[in-house]
Each structure stands twice: as structure tokens, then as C-alpha cells.
Amino acid sequence: MSSPTITRTGSSHRIGESAPRPDGIPKARGEFAFSSDLWAERMLWGATLRSPHPSARILSIDISAALAMPGVATVLTAEDVPGLSSFGLEHADQPVLASDVVRYQGEAIALVAADHPDTARKAVAAIRVEYETMAPLSDPRIALDATPIHPEGNLVRHLVIRHGDLDVEGEVQVEGSYEIGMQDQAFLGPESGMAIPTEDGGVELMISTQWLHVDRDQVAACLDLPVDKVHLTLAGVGGAFGAREDVSMQVHLCMLALRTGRPVKMVYSREESFFGHVHRHPAQLWYRHHADRNGRIVKVECRLLFDGGAYRSSSAAVIANAACFSMGPYLVPNAHVDATVVRTNNPTCGAMRGFGAVQTCFAHEAQMDKLADALGMDRIELRLLNALEPGHELITGQVITGTAPVAEVIRTLAAHPLPPAPDSITDSRLLPGGTGRTTDYSDVKRGIGFAVGFKNLCFSEGFDDFSTARVRVDGGIATVKCACAEVGQGFVTLAQQITTEILGVERVDLAPADTSIGSAGSTSASRQTWMSGGAVHAAATAVRDTLIARVARDEGVDITVLELVDGVVRSLDGTINISIVELTTAEPVEEEIEFHHAPTDELDENGQGNAHVSFAFSAHRAVTDVDPELGLVRLVDIATSQEVGRVLNPLQLTGQLEGGTAQGIGLALMEEIIVDESRVRNPSFTDYLIPTMLDLPDLQIAAIIEEPEPGAPFGAKGVGEAPTISSTPAVVAALRNATGLALTRVPVRPEHIALSADHLDD
Template sequence: MRLEVVGKNVIRVDAFSKVTGRAIYPDDIYLEGMLYGKTLRSTVPHAYIKVDTREAEKIDGVVKIFTYKDVPNNRHGVVFKDQEVFCSEKVRRIGDPIAFVVAKDKKTCELAIERIKVEYEKIDAVFDPIEAMKPEAPKIHENSNIIYHYKLRKGDVEKGFRESYVIVENVYKTQMVDHAFLQPEAGVGYIDEEGRVTVVVATQYPHYDRDEIAQSLDLPVEKVRVVNTNVGGAFGGREDISLQIHLALAAYVLKKPVKVTYSREESFLAHAKRHPMIMKYKTGASKDGLLLAMEAEIIGDAGAYASWSRNVLRKAGVHATGPYYIPNVKIDSIAVYTNNPFTGAMRGFGATQVAIAYEQQMDILARKLGIDPVTIRKKNLFRQGSETATGQILTESVPLEECLDKAIEGMGF
């Protein structure tokens, strides 16, 4: 087969429209008779709620205020259906959606949001994932706060540590990070010429979005259409539902086009973040720098909803040993609910955080053994034929040593 793209300098099909400003994003779309929407969000992290929309509904120009009562199936979520389209009895984080105002213009939406009365009965919250794992901790959902526990076992860790000349133990922490993409969430919902509920949105998962919209509205999937526009950055932050179901519900009920554009502040409140992780590492090596054992406990703060936490923490566990051969491994990787902003997909998907830990362990081992940090890495790098901690045999494409050599050369060492 003749390769027409691989290895060639090919012009992106969307490059011209983007650099000339002709590319269409959701906020560029205007339809005749279009209404506007805005979401009322929780201002407290954990509380039972009572919502009164009567005063807001009297405002001239307000078309409808949607709450959980208007949603046929009020549950959604990419892996676990643990999120509500609109909170019915309890909020679990700051930013939880409570109601959705649809009005003739944006100013009326904002005025109505101010007039909706929310009575909060605050309850104990937990923001530390280690505290959240304790049996007596406040429960974010009905059951345990532990969402997922991945276990990786290889060889005999205790024997590996007994045979180690040097052992390094440390705890590493990474912070919550927002994707901060350039284009805040925006979209338009309407009924198309074939009678389908249509949502025009910048998304990473149009097929997931369609499924979740269909389930929430109790519609056949073929009655829902998601049109993906140009995406102004995502990096994982558009893999969860934000405004898609709100728009679809409003369009379906009102039979009119409805548009929403988030402010930067609301964007921060609405979408998932990178998982903060607490990583307790213990690494043992021989006198000449060969890695013999590693034990790690990785605790990931999932926030109020699971999102992709199961997948992220599994990948963190799988990659906890890094690009190094270690014969004896014990890894526990745990995702935990808290009342923090919910966390999900972000570039690296769990493999990014653990690199902070295993690479610092390598530097500390090198210093304690009096070995150059490059040399100790070369002694332990995966090569063709190496076995990973999960038992995978690497049969091809393992150019790690070459990559390290090129990096050192580029740094002038």
C-alpha cells in the first residue's frame, strides 16, 4: 500500500478555516427564533436542597425553568450513572446543576437565576481523599466513598526488599489541574427537519453524548443527533456531559432552538479536572543500581462524581513502575469520592501523575548509591523482550535508550 500521509508534511484540512477565522464554533451559530439558556449551580459543596422557582417564572421573558421534575431519566455518567441532570435532593459539590432557565435573552436568564430560591441544609463534607476512605467519613453517595481499587502483584515484594542494598520511601502529591481550553462550553439545541432532537456542540465523544441524551430523555437513539463543530481545545475536558442534556431537553420540550454559552467561570465549575493524587512509594535497588522491588499506594481524588476515575486510576497503577523493569511489584491504586470538583480525563490519563513519583525515586536512589542518574536509568530501562509489571512482553518498538541518549545529547552533556 502506498503511504500518502505517513512521513509526509500534509496540510491539515481545517487549517485554512481556523487561521482565517472562518471556522464555525458553537457560539457562532444563530438560528431564527432562538431562545437562551443558563444553568443555576450550587454554591455549597454538600447539602440537602429545596428549590422554589415560582418568583423567577413570573419574570417577563422567561419561557420555562427546568428542574429534575422535567427529566424523564435524571441519571447520567460516562462509566457510572452517578450524576443527576439536575440535583433532586442533594448537591455534592460547588457547581452542581440545580435548574436551567430558558428565556428570550441572556439578561432575562441572569435575572431569573437570581430570583430562584434555593434553601440549603448543609451537611458535613469531606475534601481529603484519605479521610474520605474512613468508614466514619461523610458519604458522598449512598455507599462507600471508595469507587475503585486496582491491585497489581508481581513476584515477591518482601523478598525483593530484603535483598535490596538501598530502599527509598517517600510520599508525592500532585494537584488538581483545569484544562483551561480556549473555547468555553457552548452549544445550540433544536429539532431538525427529520424531527430529531439535535445538539450542536464541541465535544470529544459525540456518540457517548448521543447515548446519554437519549437515555435521559427516554428517546430512541435514532431520534437524537449530535453535530460536532470545530473544537477549541479539549485535552479530555470535553469527554463528560456539560450542557448537552440541558440543551436537548429544552429543545425537545419547547420545540424551539435554545443556545447556551458558558462564561469562563462557569466553564471552571462545569467540567472535570485532572485527578490530584497522593502517591506513597517504596523502591529498593541493589548496590550496583538494579531495581529489585517497588511498592506503591496511589490514591486519586475523584471528586463528587466518578467520571473516568476507574480508568484513570487503573492506568496510574499499570504505569506506576514507569519505563523500568522491576521483578517484584505491589501496587494499590484507589479512586475515592470527595466533595471536591469532580475529576476525569486529562492528557496522560493517570500515567502523567505517577511519573512525578517514580522518576524522583530514581534520582534519590542514584544519589544514595553514588551513581549517575542517567546510568541508573539505562541499567533498568525496558528493552525489546522486557517484561512489564503486568506481564506484557515488549516485542517491538522500545527505543527508550536511544531516546534518552538523544535527550542527553540535546542538553549538551
């Protein structure tokens, strides 16, 4: 069987260097084992029957024809779920397999295991389900008045933030309504994994996920097994971006393996993947900004309505984030936020890079431009005037105690040179429409847009957020064990760098990420550098302290005269010099640490509380060439400034900024799951378009601002999400600048520009 382990010899790169990824070589050679590459003797293939209807009663399910097909090992339905019949990331409200009602198109109803993927697919098609279809609840605006589609009702969470004096009025007011379409994470590696029954009656699951332990707990509950009989190992993950935080096939695979007694592999097709994971919440937002004549914001009111789709997933946390960051990185003394996320029969929505802040940033940045225009002020000046600073109070009443160099982020980006506007462009690839030759340079108008955003790092609202790491040094070779899910972001590189930095060892190996150690929490919320990086840092530091204590004991000196430098424990007077190789060959050292960040509070009934541990800030400036007559766009230039605390690996940082920015651009210009009467119209890469290499210019990095964050290991902030937040509004601001249109919805489609009469100055 091919193994999912990632154990590589590390090089001796320290913090701050562009260390190469330990998995880079096997990935480049095509040898890295992704979850879809798993293979085992006597392996069966799993497949899932999904509802074609977004809302229906299930009257009957007949599996007999499927079961009778040659090559089919088993067919399972809800009756076969051994334990808890539902699962969910924060709350178990989604059936493992639907038995009486289906609440979204693509909901799982039955499972097949067979000798070939096509046999499994045929068997799925042979299962007869009798449905009584119902009109789906498709419009989130009527969800609260509609008949509940779930026993828990259609309201998932309603959150109000009341801050300051709500009766105050600004001399200048601007109002706007905004809408965000449903974005997909569109990772390249579809959901896949393999489950193998174990001799003790348990199961081994190799899976691509963002959070092994929360998967394990849900799987164990649904299988009615103790957690120690459910062992999960991270299989190679082909990207995540939030879409692997919820359980997809995990319980299903284990059910099939336990029933058949054989290894079972499952790989979703791209189409199934669109139905197999949650998406970014579509949102409808209304804002009114109040300012004084000088441009100081005096109050902001907003109403946020997020469509959570059929099940809760992480909707409650997403809406809290949307509300908390609804103002943008500005000082807003008085605010009223009314935020609601509802249940509908649309596809379930949950985590995606930016987690609620993407939606509100699109709106608050459009509002800031509007406000500047209404005041007759420069848009950058307005932002600088209102920029958050350390010591400022957020609308949740929380005072910023860490770093918040918002003004510097804005200033450095605004100072970055703009690309030249050429006299002519004849190469169609450099014009809107690209190789389709739709547009001549004379048809084009250029626009420039600017946006700033911010978001929390790590888990919030009182969640006890922690990660666990173990560092063992044996014969001078360090081995790091942590269940942190490497999904492409490069934690594996940082784990090596941190260990090398602390211990000075020349080689750091990484043990497989699995559930044989404590939880690392999720690879989400820009948290793993801080949390699992912090756990590795703490465990390596504990190893160092143990080694020093041992030498102090053996040599009869005080620990305060000893230090560990470049892999050698030495005394300050130079008389003691013992290498870590020698020390750990005699007696290996192992330390395990559970690392927690500072506790946070829940929000009270007015949305007040110290709910967040830290914040990251970023800004983007976009230059677009627009063909207003056809509504086509070419992104000419995109530049960013971001504050990161401290740079741990410049190359990986660049990769996060570029990749995160690209996803924000995609939302601005093309990416949307089109849902019509709760049915997905475009579940394919033919029709769900993500940017190609021809759609994205080189990202210009105007500034990386380093101000070490108190409390963060090495002072480093997570960097993954911020680039996705401010890029979308910057691109759309550039389109407004070029066209004079209001453009209040993303993605902006060609017809929104070409056929719109909604001008900004109307």
C-alpha cells in the same frame, strides 16, 4: 444558521509530509464555526443554576419568580428530566439535575431558557433554593471512613498489583511521598452548543465534544428517546485535553429545546467552565524503591490515593492507568501497588491528557533521582541500566511485544547539547520574575533535570475499542466520513493524507462528523491516529480493492496483476491504465469499515493481565534558572526525545510535542485549581494561570525515534499525551538540582522554594 460542517478540499499530500490542516485557512480567517458561534432564528439562550455549596440537602426549589420574568421561556428542574435521571461516562451516577442533595460546588440544579443571555442569567438568580448545608468531605484520606456521600459509597475503585516476589528487599532503599495538585485542561473555547428540536419529536444537538456517540447514548437515555431520534453533529471544538469526554450541557440543552420547541444555545462563561467539566485528579503518592548495589531495581512498593471528587466520571480507568504505569519505563521484577480512588465533595475529576500517568511519573522520576543519589550513580546511567526493552515483562505481567526504544530515547536526549550559561543576563524577561523585575542574574541558580515517562495508547482493560469510517470516491473525488472528533489535534489532516496515500486521489473532502455513522470512539488516550486513522486506512484500502476487482472483472484479468498507483489502476505489463476519475465517474465506490485494535484483557485480582495494546515513551530535560530567595523560576530550556512509531505529519507532530510539553510545564510551575474546604478559590484566568508566550522557551527536539509499531496503521503511535507526562518531573528535577530542596509537590509555588527547610540531603 451558521453551519458546523468541516468540508474542505484537500491537497494531495501523502503520509510523512507536513500537509497543511484543511481547516487552517477558515480558522486563520476567523470564519471557522466553533460551537459558540452557532446562531439560529428564534434562538433562545440557556443558563444553569449551580449550587454554591459543595455539600447540602436541597429542601425546596421555587422557580415561580424566574418563570414570571419577561423573556423567560422555561425553567426546568430534576422533575422535568424525561428519562434516566442520571448520566456518567462509564457509569450513570451523576444526576442530570440535583433534586435532593448537591455533592460539589457548581452542581447543576435548574435550567433556564430565555431571549437574551442576561435575562437567562437574571432568571437563574431569581430561582430560590433552600439548602441545608452540610460539612463537606474534603479530605480524600478519610473518605473511606467517612459517611458515604453517595448511595454507591465513597470508594470508586481499589486496585492492587502484586507482581513477583514481594518479600525481596533491596540493599539500597529510598522512600518518598509526593503530591499533585488539581490541574485544569483550560481549553480556550468554553463549553458551548446548540440544540434544535426536530419534526419527528427528536433533537439535533451541535456540540463541542470528544466523543459524539457516548454523548448521544447518555442524552437519549436521559431524554427517554430512541438513539435514532437524537442526532449529534460535532460543532467546532476549541480544544479539549480530556475535559470534553464527559457530558456537560448536552442533556440540558436538549431538554430546553424539546420543552420550548425552539433552538437553544448555551455558552459557559470561563468561571462556569471551571465548574462545568472534570479536572485532573489530585493525588497523594508514597513510594519505596529497592535496588541492588549495582543499581538494578529489585522491587518497588507504592500506594496511590487519587481524589475523584463527587462523581465517578472516568476515575476507575484513571486509577488503573496510574497503577499500571506507576513504575515508569523501567524493568521492575517485583512490585506491590496499592491504588485507590475515592469520592469526596471536591470537584469531579476525570480525563486529562496523560490520564493517571502524569501523577505517577512525577513520583517515580523523583524516586529514580533519589535512588541514583543514594547509589552514588549518574542519574542517566541508572535509568539506562533499568530501561524497559521489547520482551520485558511489565508489572502487570504483560510482555512488551511492540517497540520500546527507551534507552534510545534517553541516550538521544542526554546527548543533546545544553544551552550555554551566560556570564550575565540583564533583560528581566529572561530572568525569573519576568517583566516584574524581581530578580538579578546574581540572584539566580541554574539547575538541570531529566525525566522519562510512558503510557498506554488506545483503550485498555478489555474494552472493545473501535472506530468507523466510510470512504466514497465519486468522479475521482474522495469523501471521508468518520465521527472522530477533531478537537485541534489534526485528525482531519491525517484523514486526507491517509486517503491520498492509499488511493492517489487529488482531492479528499471530509464530511461532517456526526452520529449518522458508527462510533469513532473518543478523541483521547492518544488513540485516534491509530483507531480512526486505521478505520480510514482500512476503508480506503477496501475502496482500492473494489476498484481493482472491478477492473479485473471488466478486463478479464486476475487482480494480482493490477495495482492502484497515483490514482490509476494499471496492470503490471502496462497494457491497462484506467484512472480512478474515470472508474468512479461511471460508478462511484463506497466502503465502510469498523476497525478494532487487538483485544486486551481485564486485570485480574492481582492486577495481572495483557491489559494494554501499545505504549509510547518520551523523555524531557529541563534547564531552569531559579531565584531561591523568592522562589521564582524561569524555564531556560526544555528538550525532548520521543518515540513515535512513524512520523505521519512532521509539522503536526511538532505541534503536539510543543503543546503537550507546555501543559506539563504549567503543572510544574503554576497551574492548580485551589480547593479549600471543597470550594474552588480561583475559577478564572486571572487566578488559574497557564503559561504565556513569555513563560515558555522554544522546545528543543533532540530526537524523534521512528521504529514502526507492529499492528498500528503505518506503524504510527499516537503522540499527544507522552509530552505532558515527562515534562513536569523534568522541570521539578531541575528545580531540585538548583535549590537542593526536596520539592515533593506540584505545582511548585514560590513559597515552597523560598520558605522551605526540606532539603534533599537532610
